[in-house]
Amino acid sequence: xxxxxxxxxxxxxxxxxxxxxxxxxxxxxxxxxxxxxxxxxxxxxxxxxxxxxxxxxxxxxxxxxxxxxxxxxxxxxxxxxxxxxxxxxxxxxxxxxxxxxxxxxxxxxxxxxxxxx
Amino acid sequence: xxxxxxxxxxxxxxxxxxxxxxxxxxxxxxxxxxxxxxxxxxxxxxxxxxxxxxxxxxxxxxxxxxxxxxxxxxxxxxxxxxxxxxxxxxxxxxxxxxxxxxxxxxx
Numbered sequence: 469x470x471x472x473x474x475x476x477x478x479x480x481x482x483x484x485x486x487x488x489x490x491x492x493x494x495x496x497x498x499x500x501x502x503x504x505x506x507x508x509x510x511x512x513x514x515x516x517x518x519x520x521x522x523x524x525x526x527x528x529x530x531x532x533x534x535x536x537x538x539x540x541x542x543x544x545x546x547x548x549x550x551x552x553x554x555x556x557x558x559x560x561x562x563x564x565x566x567x568x569x570x571x572x573x574x575x576x577x578x579x580x581x582x583x584x585x
Numbered sequence: 586x587x588x589x590x591x592x593x594x595x596x597x598x599x600x601x602x603x604x605x606x607x608x609x610x611x612x613x614x615x616x617x618x619x620x621x622x623x624x625x626x627x628x629x630x631x632x633x634x635x636x637x638x639x640x641x642x643x644x645x646x647x648x649x650x651x652x653x654x655x656x657x658x659x660x661x662x663x664x665x666x667x668x669x670x671x672x673x674x675x676x677x678x679x680x681x682x683x684x685x686x687x688x689x690x691x692x
Binding site for chain 1: 586617619621627628629630631634640672674676679680681682683684685686
């Protein structure tokens, strides 16, 4: 059974960089798209971006100047870095697996990240 | 970006009722639409892809229809375990975008 687990700080100061890692177990990184999606409190879901197992990335234009998604196939992990954070980046962050680049069949449980001094 | 509007934002129905709610896109997105179910405190779960295809393992009481800009999600017989927020997501053009969700409650 494929499982994804997010990890990283739950509190980040304004202007700093948010860093999260998603660990994948029970399956291979190969042949899938690996995404980050977030949900601000009381709001809908927002797609952040994905990385294909080959290393190709695609980001939401609203975040592209601040976001980097990377892959570590040796550890079966992928990561999110979001720079210059503000309170608007406070959200539950999910990592997810995509058999196609536009849908997700396995998700992590989500991790709350709060931006506050 | 393509905006997705869901209505109603919430609804209340009795167990066994047929439930419908809609998702409208600002552009023609053909059938490039997915539906997700999200229970409180949990991650979303894919139910329907390509507007009308049931994901493996999802009960047949769930269905989706529509094309172009207007889509409908149906639960033919509402069950207590269906209490959740349902969100549509378009994938016709990047960035992928979601509706705000329809929250389904039991009356």
